[in-house]
């Protein structure tokens with residue numbers, strides 16, 4: 001899964017280029033930097049590799065989402081529809097621009113259920129934010145149709161699905177804007193970083209200013225820049241962009257290894273009739289960083305986890321249903337409105353009602369699901385060994401359940 005597993009000379013070379021001049025800031029210092037612009041170079045590579053017109057690097061995936069929302073004019077009073085299964089960054093970004101996160105159920109794609117999205121639309125809805133979790137995608141045709149019909153913004157959180165595609169287009173380039181995260185555990189990494197991708201020049205220009213205190217970057221130097229609007233500092237550094245330049249060239253290799261290992265592992269689980277797999281709207285477009293699969297019931301899945309723990313081989317298997325960071329069930333800080341700063345009454349009211357909102361549809365999906373992370377460092381022998389051990393553990397719990405039934 002994570003690109004850091006393949007760090008090598010390429011990342012070092014780009015880092016050393018930057019350290020030759022010592023100019024680790026992406027803007028300014030045009031003389032001393034001697035023509036070295038790693039962030040600009042990476043933005044160009046991103047547009048080429050992923051097939052979008054514009055890319056704006058940021059300090060993180062979270063700040064990329066925040067930046068995209070600001071650039072798309074999403075803010076106070078606006079409702080943004082997001083899934084109940086995602087990383088906390090999704091609602092953090094929505095709240096940071098003053099908007100209201102509206103959480104809806106996921107289906108067996110592990111992403112937004114289009115029917116749940118439709119049912120959640122109100123006159124205040126401005127944006128639908130699918131999150132392409134664990135390497136695979138939401139049903140983009142259905143979501144696009146809903147957004148078009150209701151005149152809504154489609155913002156893709158593709159932070160976890162770098163390199164994934166839907167009907168030939170890269171995830172993150174299909175909506176009005178899309179984001180990747182380049183944090184340390186993502187498919188390719190800058191250490192920390194993110195990007196907003198868009199085909200709108202206007203959105204790009206807003207992202208460009210917003211991530212650098214509102215600078216229009218049109219002055220003869222930074223002091224002469226104008227500030228057409230208020231921004232923040234969500235800049236990436238040249239050192240982080242340098243690492244990304246090494247990583248982006250490894251993406252085809254990373255995807256190929258993931259695909260191969262994923263297929264081997266899947267072949268073991270596919271032999272068990274009780275195991276089903278995540279629904280993938282475009283199976284060709286999976287980035288294969290995880291194998292997500294289901295057992296028929298929550299109790300069988302919990303028995304499997306207990307068995308894997310007992311054998312000390314559970315590592316790398318993510319049971320999101322009990323996870324503190326990825327599922328509504330454990331987001332107590334959000335549901336209890338535990339913020340350091342005061343929040344608006346509208347945000348507070350919307351968050352408090354999450355305590356009683358019915359997520360039984362999501363629960364029924366997530367309580368039966370495990371995502372197995374695919375490592376880039378496994379040998380073929382190790383993948384076969386893992387597959388065999390997992391399949392044996394599943395068969396064991398199924399047999400025990402059959403006996404006790």
Ligand SMILES: *Cc1c(COP(=O)(O)O)cnc(C)c1O
Pocket residue numbers: 060061062063086087089090131133157159160181182183193194
């Ligand atoms: C990682 C991640 C983010 C945020 O990325 P950071 O770079 O860690 O801020 C946003 N959304 C999802 C789904 C993520 O997995």
